[in-house]
Amino acid sequence: MEEQYGRERSGGYVTNRAARLFIRALERRLVNGSAGQMPVFLALSDGAAYTQTELARHAGVEQPTMANTLQRMERDELIARTPDPDDRRSSRVSLTKLGRRRAADAMEAALAVNAVGLGVLSATERDSFFALLHRVIAALEADGQP
Amino acid sequence: MEEQYGRERSGGYVTNRAARLFIRALERRLVNGSAGQMPVFLALSDGAAYTQTELARHAGVEQPTMANTLQRMERDELIARTPDPDDRRSSRVSLTKLGRRRAADAMEAALAVNAVGLGVLSATERDSFFALLHRVIAALEADGQP
DNA sequence: CGTGATTGCATAGCACACTATGAATTTGGA
DNA sequence: TCCAAATTCATAGTGTGCTATGCAATCACG
Numbered sequence: 001m002e003e004q005y006g007r008e009r010s011g012g013y014v015t016n017r018a019a020r021l022f023i024r025a026l027e028r029r030l031v032n033g034s035a036g037q038m039p040v041f042l043a044l045s046d047g048a049a050y051t052q053t054e055l056a057r058h059a060g061v062e063q064p065t066m067a068n069t070l071q072r073m074e075r076d077e078l079i080a081r082t083p084d085p086d087d088r089r090s091s092r093v094s095l096t097k098l099g100r101r102r103a104a105d106a107m108e109a110a111l112a113v114n115a116v117g118l119g120v121l122s123a124t125e126r127d128s129f130f131a132l133l134h135r136v137i138a139a140l141e142a143d144g145q146p
Numbered sequence: 147m148e149e150q151y152g153r154e155r156s157g158g159y160v161t162n163r164a165a166r167l168f169i170r171a172l173e174r175r176l177v178n179g180s181a182g183q184m185p186v187f188l189a190l191s192d193g194a195a196y197t198q199t200e201l202a203r204h205a206g207v208e209q210p211t212m213a214n215t216l217q218r219m220e221r222d223e224l225i226a227r228t229p230d231p232d233d234r235r236s237s238r239v240s241l242t243k244l245g246r247r248r249a250a251d252a253m254e255a256a257l258a259v260n261a262v263g264l265g266v267l268s269a270t271e272r273d274s275f276f277a278l279l280h281r282v283i284a285a286l287e288a289d290g291q292p
Numbered sequence: 293c294g295t296g297a298t299t300g301c302a303t304a305g306c307a308c309a310c311t312a313t314g315a316a317t318t319t320g321g322a
Numbered sequence: 323t324c325c326a327a328a329t330t331c332a333t334a335g336t337g338t339g340c341t342a343t344g345c346a347a348t349c350a351c352g
Binding site: 181211 | 347348
């Protein structure tokens with residue numbers, strides 16, 4: 001018998017559902033700030049300054065997506081851009097004082113959300129969870145390439 | 147580029163990344179049509195007619211999200227709405243002939259994407275994958291409730 | 293029977309993701 | 323040197339998701 005295609009056995013459905021629940025759980029814990037800023041906070045919170053392209057690659061999103069996110073974060077005075085002296089096309093992005101505060105809050109919230117979502121799994125199961133997801137991610141990334 | 151430990155051990159990051167890769171893999175295989183329509187196709191492809199609220203619940207999205215999706219699908223003549231004779235607030239949504247064709251295409255594409263993404267896992271690992279994700283989803287759903 | 297609560301849907305406004313495209317700058321090769 | 327290719331970023335347009343809110347219809351109960 002053919003495998004019945006159902007929502008509950010669809011990798012796309014379950015990962016999408018889990019991802020949206022993670023995002024909502026995070027945003028409930030953040031009065032100001034939203035989930036798309038997390039990878040930027042993660043990259044910059046140690047004081048480093050990256051270019052937009054580096055941040056996009058680091059976050060695993062396309063460049064225009066990161067451009068929009070940085071525009072909002074600049075509007076909200078979470079980041080600052082300083083022109084790159086060696087390349088006039090480029091800026092180095094770094095956190096403002098406010099940005100560092102928000103980054104610390106966001107990091108704490110992310111830990112709490114992970115505790116809720118993954119806390120129902122044993123340490124061994126958590127390892128399996130990440131290992132399986134990483135393999136699925138690798139397979140899908142390979143599918144996108146020529 | 148060295149891996150950032152935090153990102154790779156964040157449930158939100160990995161599920162979000164996997165979900166977006168599933169969506170992109172699906173949409174590459176669909177010339178017309180996009181991923182948000184999948185749950186509607188899935189619910190209606192057996193000829194059933196549901197209300198908007200039922201579809202939203204079935205898809206696991208909020209009502210305004212489904213309202214937008216149905217509006218686009220109606221614009222593209224994939225669905226039709228017939229007024230509910232018993233409740234003048236409500237309509238029953240069903241697939242048009244074009245919608246049924248697109249639903250069949252989408253279902254086939256979804257199976258192909260699952261084969262790519264989950265094909266790297268053994269049957270046992272696939273079972274673990276879904277079981278673990280369902281438990282994480284349940285934990286996060288519980289977090290949202292009072 | 294009426295009225296307050298609930299339900300079904302629409303709309304507004306935002307965040308964030310994508311593709312496609314273009315402008316400016318830098319790089320590299322003939 | 324000089325011009326074509328590559329790189330960096332911005333912008334336009336669309337889809338999908340959310341919360342907040344409002345209106346109309348239905349329901350429930352005193």
